[in-house]
Amino acid sequence: MSAQKVCIITGSSSGLGLLAAKKLVAKDFYVIFACRDENKTVRLIENLREQSGRSNFEFMELDLGSFDSIKRFVANFHKKNLPLNVLINNAGIFSKTFKKSNDGIEYTMAVNHLGHFLLTNLLLDDLKRSSPSRVVVVSSKLHDPNVRHGSPINFKWSLEEINNENEYDPMSAYKKSKLANVWFAYELARKLEGTGVAVHVLCPGFVPSTGLNRDANIFQRFFMSYILSLFPFTRTEDFGSECEVFAAISDTLDGKTGIFMSDMKETRSSEESYDVEKAKRFWKLSEEWTHLNA
Ligand SMILES: NC(=O)c1ccc[n+]([C@@H]2O[C@H](COP(=O)([O-])OP(=O)(O)OC[C@H]3O[C@@H](n4cnc5c(N)ncnc54)[C@H](O)[C@@H]3O)[C@@H](O)[C@H]2O)c1
Numbered sequence: 001m002s003a004q005k006v007c008i009i010t011g012s013s014s015g016l017g018l019l020a021a022k023k024l025v026a027k028d029f030y031v032i033f034a035c036r037d038e039n040k041t042v043r044l045i046e047n048l049r050e051q052s053g054r055s056n057f058e059f060m061e062l063d064l065g066s067f068d069s070i071k072r073f074v075a076n077f078h079k080k081n082l083p084l085n086v087l088i089n090n091a092g093i094f095s096k097t098f099k100k101s102n103d104g105i106e107y108t109m110a111v112n113h114l115g116h117f118l119l120t121n122l123l124l125d126d127l128k129r130s131s132p133s134r135v136v137v138v139s140s141k142l143h144d145p146n147v148r149h150g151s152p153i154n155f156k157w158s159l160e161e162i163n164n165e166n167e168y169d170p171m172s173a174y175k176k177s178k179l180a181n182v183w184f185a186y187e188l189a190r191k192l193e194g195t196g197v198a199v200h201v202l203c204p205g206f207v208p209s210t211g212l213n214r215d216a217n218i219f220q221r222f223f224m225s226y227i228l229s230l231f232p233f234t235r236t237e238d239f240g241s242e243c244e245v246f247a248a249i250s251d252t253l254d255g256k257t258g259i260f261m262s263d264m265k266e267t268r269s270s271e272e273s274y275d276v277e278k279a280k281r282f283w284k285l286s287e288e289w290t291h292l293n294a
Pocket residue numbers: 010011012013014015016017034035036062063064065066089090091092093111138139140141203204205206207208210211212213
């Protein structure tokens with residue numbers, strides 16, 4: 001066990017996270033399935049145990065929509081005295097309706113960005129102790145304000161604005177959370193320069209078959225899963241998960257940090273995402289909203 005590398009992957013009970021987790025299990029990582037739904041995930045990993053004959057994985061409960069759950073997860077992880085070589089911040093939601101997290105924050109921003117912000121910060125010492133190590137942030141090309149897709153990104157700088165139900169727009173909320181992911185990854189990479197902890201951020205491509213579109217009605221789901229999948233810009237779950245695994249373990253990324261990847265290739269993210277002042281300002285707000293230093 002001592003030489004085995006450990007990976008925590010959030011939201012690994014379905015979609016890209018589940019496939020990426022299975023691939024890392026097959027590559028002999030000790031994989032922690034950090035998921036909300038205990039019954040579903042335990043069933044799933046029991047099946048995986050039977051099918052693969054392997055046991056280098058376990059379930060640990062984590063609800064990214066609750067700061068208490070995140071702190072409990074980290075405390076439980078620390079009790080295990082394990083190294084942490086890779087953290088994949090994969091979980092994500094797209095919510096058609098306005099909801100708030102347990103901590104009273106708009107749910108998309110809470111889960112997609114703030115939950116991962118808190119989790120990563122609470123695991124930083126573990127990552128540093130296990131260096132060379134990596135943090136992988138799963139964002140989307142939709143973080144780019146110039147990619148319209150219906151809703152422009154109207155970035156909000158206060159909780160009052162983020163929590164304004166009357167102005168809620170699902171696509172804009174998702175895009176904002178994904179821009180927050182990229183700012184977070186770049187700022188974290190700057191802060192961790194020289195520590196041996198690399199941070200990479202990626203878009204797994206448009207994968208219409210995952211659970212991300214579970215809020216869509218039956219016609220939209222049919223359209224996305226069957227019609228859109230015929231177009232060349234869509235990606236399979238296998239490919240999208242491979243993008244996560246590549247960012248987590250590929251040797252070709254050794255010595256690099258703070259890069260954005262699409263189709264497993266280093267590429268530029270949006271102009272907005274390179275605004276260092278905004279990234280720093282949003283980091284400070286994220287610290288306040290998660291009570292990180294309290
Ligand atoms: N599918 C796409 O087209 C696409 C495109 C770009 C980026 N992404 C990103 O890829 C990542 C994976 O999404 P997916 O497409 O596999 O969708 P998915 O819905 O199948 O997977 C998301 C996972 O996150 C988990 N999750 C949601 N809320 C959570 C919470 N509060 N606590 C813990 N886990 C929670 C879900 O249970 C699920 O297992 C997301 O970050 C998504 O934004 C997806």
